[in-house]
Amino acid sequence: MESMVRHLHEAIKEVRITPAEWMEAITFLTRTGQISDNKRQEFILLSDVLGVSMLVDTLAHDTTSGATANTVLGPFHVSDAPHYANGADIRLKQTGEAMWVAGGVRDTEGRPVAGANLDVWQADDSGFYDVQRPNDLPEWNLRGQFTTDGNGHYDFITSKPLHYPIPSDGPVGDLLNALDRPFIRPAHLHFIVTADGYAPVITHYFDDRCPYLQYDPVLGVKSSLLTRFEPNVEHSGSAKSDSVKWTARCDFVLARGGDDPSA
Ligand SMILES: [Fe+2]
Numbered sequence: 001m002e003s004m005v006r007h008l009h010e011a012i013k014e015v016r017i018t019p020a021e022w023m024e025a026i027t028f029l030t031r032t033g034q035i036s037d038n039k040r041q042e043f044i045l046l047s048d049v050l051g052v053s054m055l056v057d058t059l060a061h062d063t064t065s066g067a068t069a070n071t072v073l074g075p076f077h078v079s080d081a082p083h084y085a086n087g088a089d090i091r092l093k094q095t096g097e098a099m100w101v102a103g104g105v106r107d108t109e110g111r112p113v114a115g116a117n118l119d120v121w122q123a124d125d126s127g128f129y130d131v132q133r134p135n136d137l138p139e140w141n142l143r144g145q146f147t148t149d150g151n152g153h154y155d156f157i158t159s160k161p162l163h164y165p166i167p168s169d170g171p172v173g174d175l176l177n178a179l180d181r182p183f184i185r186p187a188h189l190h191f192i193v194t195a196d197g198y199a200p201v202i203t204h205y206f207d208d209r210c211p212y213l214q215y216d217p218v219l220g221v222k223s224s225l226l227t228r229f230e231p232n233v234e235h236s237g238s239a240k241s242d243s244v245k246w247t248a249r250c251d252f253v254l255a256r257g258g259d260d261p262s263a
Pocket of ligand 1: 122
């Protein structure tokens with residue numbers, strides 16, 4: 001707190017904040033709280049667009065461990081998503097083009113991690129999460145939890161996600177508008193990967209051909225987190241080949257250590 005107060009005072013002296021400007025700042029923070037609830041977290045969004053989420057995350061993680069890089073949790077995670085068997089389809093509303101997501105979870109020695117839990121969530125083909133459109137989208141649309149098999153593998157069917165604007169109808173949107181900053185997040189899939197005895201990984205995989213990769217408003221893109229959404233040839237000749245047009249491979253490496261760095 002001493003450091004925080006010292007830097008806050010320095011910033012106010014440097015910019016020579018007026019009483020009216022400070023009241024505007026207090027109003028902004030008040031609105032940020034008022035628009036937040038258990039489905040919308042404007043303070044996380046604020047932390048994200050200020051680059052603070054990524055900074056805290058970077059400081060908390062040993063980037064030399066060989067584990068998959070972390071990135072921002074984002075404001076749209078909902079705990080306790082339904083558990084599904086591998087191969088399940090998490091589209092509760094059939095929109096857009098289907099995509100088969102598959103991969104493996106390994107330790108830093110390359111050994112498969114069986115029984116790892118993958119908590120996945122994403123936007124749909126229009127760029128919306130279920131919680132943003134509760135009247136149009138079923139609860140838990142494009143969300144689910146999967147468990148790796150004995151070879152460390154998992155897979156599921158989903159909808160190919162689209163890039164999307166972060167919510168712009170609240171105080172964070174007003175802030176980005178005032179700063180003339182971009183709103184569009186590149187297309188991505190969210191994952192939380194956990195396993196007993198390993199440090200959890202909270203991350204995304206991004207579409208490496210998304211035109212918005214360079215302009216992520218929450219600064220979450222890392223080169224190691226790019227994957228390619230490719231035409232699905234894996235299922236050629238099977239019933240899935242006609243209906244599942246895309247595939248994306250998302251592999252994860254977990255490092256030993258039970259400490260939860262997000263704690
Ligand atoms: Fe997202």
